[in-house]
Amino acid sequence: MPVGKLLWSLALPAIAAQVINALYNIVDRMYIGRIPEGGSLALAALGVSFPIIMIISAFSALVGMGGAPRAAIRMGEKRMDEAEKILSNAFVCLCIISAVLMIFFFFTKEKLLLMFGATENTLPYANQYFSIYLIGTFFVQVSIGLNQFISAQGFAKTSMMTVLIGAICNIVLDPVFIFVFNMGVSGAALATIISQFISAFWVLRFLFSKKTTLRIRRKYFRLERRVILPVLALGLSPFIMQSTESLVQLTLNSGMKTYGGADADLYVGTLSIIMSTMQFFTLPMMGLAQGAQPIISYNYGSKNMGRVKKTFKLLIISSIAFSAVMWAAAMAIPQMFVRIFSADPELLRLGVPGMRIFMAGMLLMGAQFACQNTLIALGQAKTSMFLALLRKVILLIPLALILPKFLGVTGILIAEPIADMLAIITTCIVFYFTTRKLFQQIEPA
Secondary structure, three states: OOHHHHHHHHHHHHHHHHHHHHHHHHHHHHHHOOOOOOHHHHHHHHHHHHHHHHHHHHHHHHHHHHHHHHHHHHHHOOOHHHHHHHHHHHHHHHHHHHHHHHHHHHHHHHHHHHHOOOOOOOHHHHHHHHHHHHHHHHHHHHHHHOHHHHHHOOOHHHHHHHHHHHHHHHHHHHHHHHHHOOOHHHHHHHHHHHHHHHHHHHHHHHHOOOOOOOOOOHHHOOOOHHHHHHHHHHHHHHHHHHHHHHHHHHHHHHHHHHHOHHHHHHHHHHHHHHHHHHHHHHHHHHHHHHHHHHHHHHHHHOOOHHHHHHHHHHHHHHHHHHHHHHHHHHHHOHHHHHHHHOOOHHHHHHHHHHHHHHOOOOOOHHHHHHHHHHHHHOOOHHHHHHHHHHHHHHHHHHHHHHOHHHHOHHHHHHHHHHHHHHHHHHHHHHHHHHHHHHHHOOOOO
């Protein structure tokens, strides 16, 4: 199939899947922000819980996004047994990780929530939500992690259905549990884990069936170091990308708590809205990268470098176009995005200027997504890991700790665009030199 047609046939369902997947948290926040008497505090509490939830989902990326490109490369090499061994080992690994995470966070949750910015006012809400959410840890790992293997085989519509089914269930169940049964944040968490269970069931049913190209096979359930260690090494980059989001939010929430004064809870709630909006804005770029990865990985394995280059060109142009549109929307109509989550005039007062500052560096972010995810698809684990660490750990966290000492809350917000611009420039330079020799050898397909 022509590269352009193939990319969009895989990317559009992936983009839809990313958008739908985000609705899990966004819908929760929309409903929770409108709980009578305490909606703003409950919204802040969810913002405190979200970084820990990101750590849990990051482990699914460690295995899923590390294993799926390697399985696609093996498929391109016509080594189907090896590809199925990667898939089956990944499934077992996700089961083990689920058990460990659930036990660890169950015994440490209150201390962690306080560390991530909870106050005496928001801790009860955060504890209620997170305690129930932990029950669904296995469903999260399977539905997110193994869905990557469905996408990598080219079953983009099936992959999209994984998150579509879960999101629709969540949208329907949220108001029922929150308002009809009057369960508040506990109802939101219960709706989420039921929805994730349904998504996980869908994924497992497909990957154990005869409809899939690669199947989970019991004969490959024994973990092999030569199989799982390269998967974890490649998955380290997306794992760091996602887990460092929690470290970032820990730093930002703590900063708001320290420098926000009497309005600390309001600032944490405002940050929760801004981060949710930015997460939603980056989804088209993530979906594009997800659609491009199996094409790049498969053709790299087949040594068809012309199609690799064509796919990358389409990916980077489309990603930059998306990020430019989203940046323009954030600058022009930030009040619309704040009102989606809350009608509180205080959150609107803080959120509108805050969003403009926080997202100022997003204009060319599509270039970073395209370059970094292409390196993952090509199996460049060490380089992609460095770039994953760069934006959040090396740049943003130190800036978010230093700038508030001089600029207060504004310093916390302005740290993000500074880190974004520096990371974009560095990523493009590193990508160019890393792939220059590879692309010099490309001949027209």
